[in-house]
Amino acid sequence: MADNARVRGHALTNFIAIIAATGGLLFGYDTGIISSALLQLKTEFHLTTFSEQIVTGAIILGALLGCIGAAPLSDKFGRRRTVMMAALLFLMGTLIVTFAHSVTTLICARLVLGLAIGAASQIVPIYIAEVSPPERRGMLVVAFQLAVVLGITISFFTGYLLRNASWRWMFGLGFVPASILFVGMIFLPNSPRWLAMQGEIEQARKILRRVRPTDAHAERELQGIIDAQDEQAPLRDLLKPWVRPAFVASVGIALLCQLTGINAVLYYAPTIFSDAGFGQSSALLTSVAVGVAMTCATAFGGWAVDAWGRRTLMLRLLPGAVISLIVLGAMFAIGATHGVGAWVMVVAVVCYTIFNTGSLSVAIWLVGAEVWPLSMRGSGMSLVAASHWGADLVVSLTTLTMVEKLGGSGTFWLFAAINAAGWLFVYRYVPETKGRSLEELESSLRDGTFAPVDRKESEAA
Incomplete structure (x- = not known):
């Protein structure tokens, strides 16, 4: 009987993670498809380097606004309803961008898609984490990131296959996963932790009993949630001294995830390689290789975060990203963009993608x-x-x-230096969270034991 309950609980949490992670698929597809579409858009709309960056960056500005706006919505209306709102924005933005006939409309549509991406990136990981058991939380939350890179990979394949068709098809295909996300979320439960925060203890108990192997597990977890329960904290509490280690660790990883250059490669790889002498088809194929590498690295990371730990994974893989970028910069510096040199560049990009995506992008x-x-x-x-x-x-x-301004060599060497700084940051400030309940992590913040072991030992010495 207990085994049957465990199987049912695992199956339900898997289903929840898969449906919710469809938001990640849209996140990846809509951010990745621009790299292929740009090759057509800059010709059709006569885009300059500056306007290329505006069209690309519009979705990011929207995401920045979307993630800020999603926080109060998710706290007031719940994680599930907020994800459904994001799905509606995905549907709206996809329709607008598919039928855009001016640069202004294109930018506005990308802003709407960005609002959806920002909301999804803020709330889907929370929703999955709050429903998942501690021993499987790492793998299930990483399912969101796996969906992101899978979406990026699909966008690269789509861009290559539709290279001779209209860019409108590239964007329009996003309507399918957006519909799946909206319909699927209708049937999923609310977060038990959000329900408890609203005072709906019995509803939280019912959901925990559905997603945990035994009622005893559910009761222990519910009691832990109740014991740790506080009123909704105002924004100023994010800077309280006892919360600061969480602020530093989480925001630091978020910044490094981008400043280490991964999305620079994703957005502009076809353009960079095309300008370096690769044909357009070859440049798009390089992006496909990058997408496959990201997917494999994230799948591995989904296993490693629970087997090795989050911190250990980053410390082991980031040095590989540094070496790969140094090699890539060297190839640009000596102008080795043809023959063997071109293949070395492709291998360096793929290796960098594996090491960076498999560490920071998995952990963020x-x-x-x-x-x-x-x-x-x-x-x-x-x-x-x-x-x-x-x-x-x-x-x-x-x-x-x-x-x-810097050339390919200077740009990639700069990113190499930032990746090296990222390794030092993780070593110094990011603790191991593997196998610990969310309430245990909160308790460690309150009693001052949150910092990495290495940091505590160095301070003691």
């Missing part, structure tokens, strides 16, 4: 959803998402300009 939404106390989790995760999208906006608006 997971650690962000884990470390904030329940009373400020919505606003805290909003801050994480805003940091991520703010940094992404800076990168998307400056990458082509950096390549023009």
